[in-house]
Amino acid sequence: MFELTALNERDFYIQSPAKIGLIRLDDLRVCLIDSGNDKDAGRKVRQLLEKQGWKLDAIYITHSNADHIGGCRYLQNQTHCAVYAPGIEQCFTRHPVLEPAFLYGGCPSRDLRHKFLMAQDCDASPLMPDSLPEGMEAVPLPGHFFDMTGYRTADGTVYLADCLSSREVLEKYRIAFLYDVAAYLDTLEKVMKMQADHFVPAHAPAAEQITDLAQYNIDVVYEVAEKILRYCAEPLCFEDLLQKLFREYNLAMDFAQYVLVGSTIRSYLSWLRDTDRIEPVFADSRMLWKRIS
Secondary structure, three states, rough: OOOOEEEOOOEEOOOOOOOOOEOOOOOOOEEOOOOOHHHHHHHHHHHHHHHHHHEEEEEEEEEEEOOHHHHHHHHHHHHEEEEOOOOOOHHHHOOOOOOHHHOOOOOOOOOOOOOOOOOOOOOOOOOOOHHHHOOEEEOOOOOOOOOOOEEEEOOOOEEEEEEEEEHHHHHHHHOOOOOHHHHHHHHHHHOOOOOEHHHHHHHHEEOOHHHHHHHHHHHHHHHHHHHHHHOOOOEEHHHHHHHHHHHOOOOOOHHHHHHHHHHHHHHHHHHHHHHEEEEEEEEOOEEEEOOOO
């Protein structure tokens, strides 16, 4: 863990729970794509940079989930680097309580206020075109999170953040976290058409070809949607639907999984509602979901 892998002379990634991209800007300066999941990850990244004799110039955030921004505050304090985050991700990076609050749908209890769902805040600036190093391009990848963004380098590497899960992860858990299902599917269709020398997803192996994995992620989304539609043949409340899906996929329920999977299933329900395949039914002071025949 935290080994440095070279893709070419300037593009690298650091193996960690969520891969960290590293781009050499010149002989001395580097920038990072994301920062690791916590202070300890930030410390290991700093040690790696010092060993190489590199100075951290900036961190470019893909999105504000805690496992991607958890090292920002430590690295910023230690190196005085800039931190840039796209769109609404800047607000979440500056105010990390927004993540557990969004997931829970209210004030998060202490069960959700931990480093896995709530990073430490840092002084993030908005990502603007002139924030990027010469030759680097921001690539919008919405769906997994609000304004998630990937980065394409001048040397042909695309850092894809969380728009792809590995086959192993999907085979084990099946329901990957999503905010906007329609946007996610559009992003995957765009990714399938991309040309690059190297693709670096945060939670799947780096590869020169990503089409098959993108299609597999798409197929799993439609599989989960079909399960929901099947369960909602008769009116079903959200909690009962969630229970059925946890049992279907043999998932272990705890507070974190309740909000992560629960938020994702609500996103599926919104998508199915907006595409006229499901409708809400109100009965006995409850909202139920029913498939439209």
